[in-house]
Amino acid sequence: MYRTLPYIALFAATMLLQVFLFDNLSISVYLNPLIYMAFIVLLPLDTPPVVLLGAGLLTGVAMDAAMGTAGINTIATLPVAFARPMLLNLLCGRDSIREGGVPSSERLGRRKFIDYLVIVILLHHTLFFLLEALSWEHLLHTVIRIVVSSLVTLAFVWIIARVFTVKLSVRV
Numbered sequence: 001m002y003r004t005l006p007y008i009a010l011f012a013a014t015m016l017l018q019v020f021l022f023d024n025l026s027i028s029v030y031l032n033p034l035i036y037m038a039f040i041v042l043l044p045l046d047t048p049p050v051v052l053l054g055a056g057l058l059t060g061v062a063m064d065a066a067m068g069t070a071g072i073n074t075i076a077t078l079p080v081a082f083a084r085p086m087l088l089n090l091l092c093g094r095d096s097i098r099e100g101g102v103p104s105s106e107r108l109g110r111r112k113f114i115d116y117l118v119i120v121i122l123l124h125h126t127l128f129f130l131l132e133a134l135s136w137e138h139l140l141h142t143v144i145r146i147v148v149s150s151l152v153t154l155a156f157v158w159i160i161a162r163v164f165t166v167k168l169s170v171r172v
Contacts, residue, residue: 046100056081076127
C-alpha cells in the first residue's frame with residue numbers, strides 16, 4: 001500500500017478522536033457518532049481484499065479494546081470491509097477501481113461519493129446498534145439511533161475526507 005504514513009496518521013487520528021472526544025459526548029441517547037469508519041472508507045480504491053479485511057479487523061479490535069464493547073465493533077466493521085469492494089464496483093465500475101486512488105468527491109464524483117458514504121455508514125451503524133440492543137423490543141428506539149447517529153457520522157466523515165484528500169491530485 002502506498003502512502004503508508006498518512007494512513008497510519010489517519011488511523012491514529014480517527015481512533016483518538018473516537019475514544020477521547022466522541023465517546024465522551026453526552027448530548028443525547030440517540031447520538032453516538034462512530035467516526036472511526038473514516039479509516040476504512042478512505043483506504044485506496046485498489047486495496048487488496050486481504051489488506052482491507054486486516055484493516056477492518058485491526059480497527060474493530062482497537063475500538064473494542066478502547067471502548068470495552070466485547071467484539072461489537074469488530075463484528076460490525078468486518079462485514080463493511082468485506083462488502084466495500086463489491087459496493088465500489090457497483091457504484092463506480094470496475095475500471096475506475098483498477099485505476100486506484102483515494103476515494104473522494106473529486107475522484108468518484110460528489111453524488112457517488114455521498115452514496116458510498118451513506119451505504120457504508122448505514123451498514124455499519126445498523127449492525128452495530130442492532131448488536132448493541134440485542135432485542136427487538138425497542139426496535140423504534142434502535143432505528144432512531146441508527147438514523148441520527150448515521151447522519152452525524154456522515155457529516156464528520158465527510159469533513160475528515162475533505163481534510164485528508166485536500167492536497168491530493170485526483171488520480172493519487
